[in-house]
Amino acid sequence: MSAIDDAVSRRAMLSAAGFSAMLAAIPAHAALTGREGEPLDPRTAFPLVQDGRVATVIVDREADSAIQHVAASLASDLARVAGIRAQPVRQQVAGARGPVVLVGVLGQSAMIDALAAAGKISAADLRGGWEAFRQIVVDRPWPNVPRALIIVGADRRGAVFGAYDVSERIGVSPWHWFADVPVARRREVLFPAGSHRDQPKVRYRGFFINDEDPCLKGWATKKFGGVNSAMYAHVFELLLRMRGNYLWPAMWGKAFADDDPKSMVLADAMGVVMGNSHHEPMLRAQAEWHRHKEDPTRGGPWDYTKNAANLRTFWRGGIERMMAKGDGRGYESVVTVGMRGDGDEAMAEGTATDLLERVVADQRAIIAEVTRRPAGETPQVWALYKEVQDYYDKGMKVPDDVTLLFSDDNWGQIRRLPEAGAAPRKGGYGIYYHFDYVGAPRNYKWINTNQIEKIWQQMDLAYRGGVQTMWIVNVGDIKPMEYPLGFFLKMAWNPEAMTPQALADYPRTWAAATFGPAQAAAIGAIVTDYSRYAARRKPELIDQNSFPLGGVTAAELDGGEFGALVAEWDDLERRMLAARAELSPEYHDAFFQLVEHPVGAMANLYRLYYAAAWNEQLTRSNDPRANYFADQVEATFRRDGELTRQYHRINGGKWDGMMAQVHMSYVTWNDPTQQSMPSITRVAADTPVSQRTPQPRFAAPKPDRSGVVSVEATAFSRTRSARGLRWTAIPHLGQTRGAMVALPQGRPPTRAEDQIALDYDVTLDVGGVAQLTLHLAPSLDTTGGAGVRVAVALDGGPAQLLRAALEPTGGAQDTPAKQAWATAVSDNEVALTANMGQVRAGRHTIRVSRVDDNVVIERLTLTAI
Missing domain, CATH: 3.30.379.10 (Chitobiase/beta-hexosaminidase domain 2-like)
Incomplete structure (x- = not known):
């Protein structure tokens, strides 16, 4: 030393x-x-x-x-x-x-x-x-x-x-x-x-272990003999160390209190508040309903219109188990009330408002009878998830002491927030957020694809909109969501302290805390760029047709957009390996889990599909260079398996099974049954491929004389503030260098005339009929209206209102708004276009003005044709 x-x-x-x-x-x-x-x-x-x-x-x-x-x-x-x-x-x-x-x-x-x-x-x-x-x-x-x-x-x-x-x-x-x-x-x-x-600013802060097969279940079975109290001891400690207090346990075929009764006892002993997921009422796991068939109260359908008596008996058992601690207060819990269909499906066709109100009233009667206290003295939460939110929007009554748990759209966009100016509720409001999801338009379970900047923007919006009672996030298997989960719970402790500056500092300070200060700036930049690249399109949505290639000549191949993306991943992987080389060996296991594996696995996945795209394109013209790319597909497919095996060997096999998720070659919304390589074709060739196939190169961009100007939203020329609101640059938010958000969030609509505005001075090389396109991060109208609005104008002309109208769905996309939503979450972008009329070549000023809250601007494109 x-x-x-x-x-x-x-x-x-x-x-x-x-x-x-x-x-x-x-x-x-x-x-x-x-x-x-x-x-x-x-x-x-x-x-x-x-x-x-x-x-x-x-x-x-x-x-x-x-x-x-x-x-x-x-x-x-x-x-x-x-x-x-x-x-x-x-x-x-x-x-x-x-x-x-x-x-x-x-x-x-x-x-x-x-x-x-x-x-x-x-x-x-x-x-x-x-x-x-x-x-x-x-x-x-x-x-x-x-x-x-x-x-x-x-x-x-x-x-x-x-x-x-x-x-x-x-x-x-x-x-x-x-x-x-x-x-x-x-x-x-x-x-x-x-x-x-x-002291925390949000009362209940926690996460939901979900979609945990095959990874967490497989790992826990190998290491602990199951998803049991031995495993949960580590989960509880992790939650508390992050200053969280609330947990929804794993539920795919599992029953927390039934699988291992010691789990519930240990949670309470360590100070963890337990609940159950959004569709598992009265501290009963859904899997329990399908067990113990010798019990006559378990018979019949999960249908309150046909089997109410048996369901009430079943639910009573959950509250009786909570009170079995024998101290008069019971094991510390938040009781989920309400009901969805068996298997987390809609409970009934149409709007089941009256039925749900009756279900909750009966559940609360059970709570009061078993606890021997007014129902309002037992914390309760009602999740307004998917169609249940529709019932709420149409007037469903919720007892004032029950926490109303709003949700995102399963893809990171909050659907609803409390009405502006609404009277305070005793039970308050919460948000159920997602880092992982099984459902349309496609599952995403394999790897972290969540930007902390996006999480910040949405959860800051929620907090300033009055959501201060419960924040809970679906984290899948916990790993590999370490980075966004730590951020989510750090922010939940004190959302007011997570300012834009604190957000910008977070990657570096996280890296310093985890790996020491020497490489903190480099590693912080790596995880930030990784998150931005990975969030562009979930890996489960990527294949050989996801991005365009460039041109093909006898001498060279132009990689086009796809090649440019691969080049970014190649560079990020080089930076990652350089940072790793500077770390002491004792950090290597942690670095592999938190940085090396996600970067290396995603870079490899892009190379795999890029090679498959070239193989497919070159095969069409019987070009023998297709064979080179067939070899690359096979090599990268093998590399994917090697990375998984390397993960499973970390620290003597401590995490064996945790990366077993199938993650490529999707053809529907759901997981393929097994990992499979993209199809490849080989072309008959006289000369060995290695002697005749150059690596694809990327042509230098040519000067744009077509009358198109693209501007990063953060590259504004002037900004104007009013009514206490100002457009603020949030670095790295979205797909580009950053995005503009009007702060503070949670404010009512304004008008274009209020001049809460961004001005962009641009120059067109040619004139013509102009179109202005705003590229936004997806967001939803949290008021339940017809979409979020923003105003645009050119050269001091009249303002035009543009509206992003997206309607989340878990099923078929049968309306334009639902189709737009599915496209937006797949592409992680919304494009709004305004016709600006005839313009001349030369200098112009674009003005973008705030109208609605929750508009996130990433870039602008002005085109003259």
Whole structure:
């Protein structure tokens, strides 16, 4: 170790400010500072680790089991950082020597309450705060204890989050187990003096394990013997380390509480709030209805019009199981109410509003009878998913204390938000979002294709629209959604802190926290470009016909748009490999999972289909160069399998089975039954292919004299703000360098005359009849109207309203709006065109004005013909 490295290691310091991942988890590569950026004073800062020794962790003997769990985790985390064996958690101060960390709940910890009574700590502002915590450094709290860090929770999860906040800040990633992120060792870690309070802005924050066959199920079966409590122990810890609190468990043929009753007990013991998915009411897994057929109450159809008595009995069992804890409150849960058809299908033809209202009324009667409390005292959620939202739009009544869970369109566009100016609801509002989906226009399950910039734009819209009670996201198998999931839950903790600047900083700070600061900028840029490229079109929607090739001559092949995309992936893969080469070997397993595999697998997939496209095109003209590309298809298909096997060998086979998803050669919306190579054809040839087939090249772009000008939306000439609104550039959002969004979101419509505008000065080489096309990211009218509107004008002429009218569907695209939606989510783009009349060659000014919220502009094209 160099003298500089030794000094850095000895002087590593910890900040408690903000939630920036840079300050939350940078390992011992650089000294950190105090809350406001000032150097830490070792005379007053608290030594969590000092000369390789760690502070003693203490909890009350009677502390809640969730406190006991997190105290043990914190003790282990301190030991990981120090590189020593974990010390046991103490349950009393007597006998303690040196620095102490005390974790407990205000009003439930005798030691904390005694410190408060003695005036040594002040934490009264925590009372009544949902999951709030305060971290306080105290001098000489007890004899023989020179200094202590007191982690006080307003409730048990507040204390849990206060402790895990410390773990993350000392360099233990929430993904240290679930993605093998290593923990850098330090000889000294200091926590800043003073007091720091934090609390979530969204009440329930979590994820839904779904579509988990074959990957998560196959992996869990090999590693744990099934999707059971041994597996869920790691899931619960991951959720809590990310400061989430709510989980919908795996449900494809699985029943959380029935498969392994210890899972439900462990969730509650660790402090996790359990629920069930949008279509599994009353804490009953759908799979349970099809089990235990010897039970006469399980008989008959899943149909309330024909089998209400048996369904009520079945649902009662779920609430009775919740109350089996025997403490009068039950296992901590949010009960899903309502009903969809068996297998997550529509429950009935037409609008079943009256039937659903009766179902919920009967379910709430069961809740009240079993809990012996008013139904409103048990948290409940009603998911307005797919056709259920249609019922709500047509007047379905929802009890005021039930959380209304709106949804996206399964492809990342939020469908509905609370009405502007609506009276507050006791149950509040939530959003069910998707990183993974099985359904039309095509499944997407294999790999992460989610941009954090898109997630930010939609969830910021939701939060500012009043959705502050529940955020839950469908993450498929959890892996490989690590990056967007971490972002989603970070934002859910405090959406107001995730400003556009914090969003722009997030990739770099995430990379620094995960891999250290040396390669943070490079890796952050890699994951950002990966997300942008992958989101252009889901890999399940790509084949050899997805993008156009260029021309063919006897001497060369022009790759066209398809070749340009492959070139981008080739360059990204080179950058990824260069970054990997600079990392220490201990980071390689994590890097492979989080960066190398997604980049390499997607780059390889593009090469495969690119080669298949050339093989198909050249075969038509009996061109023997087709054979070269046939070889390339076979090679890239083999490479795909090698990458999967490499993933399954990580860390001694720890993740065997997790990448088993079929992901190529789709022909319908659903998965193919097996992985298969695209069809290839070989042409008879006299000369070996290697001697006569040059690599395709990309012709240099020719000067455009056709009267077409394309402008990135972020390359505006001027911007005008009014009514507290301003168009703001969000880098990397969408398919180009970035997009423009009018901020703050959540505001009512405005008029073109309000001049909340973007001006673009452009020059046309030729004149003619002009058309202006806006290229937008897909978005929906969250008010339930006829689409989102934006106004355009040319050279000070009259404004024209353009409207993006998309209608989500899970089935046949039988209306223009549904067809437009299917095309938009497949292409990840909406194009709106206005006729601008006759124009001359020369300079022109395009004006784009805000009208509706939730319009995301990526680029503009002005064409004169």
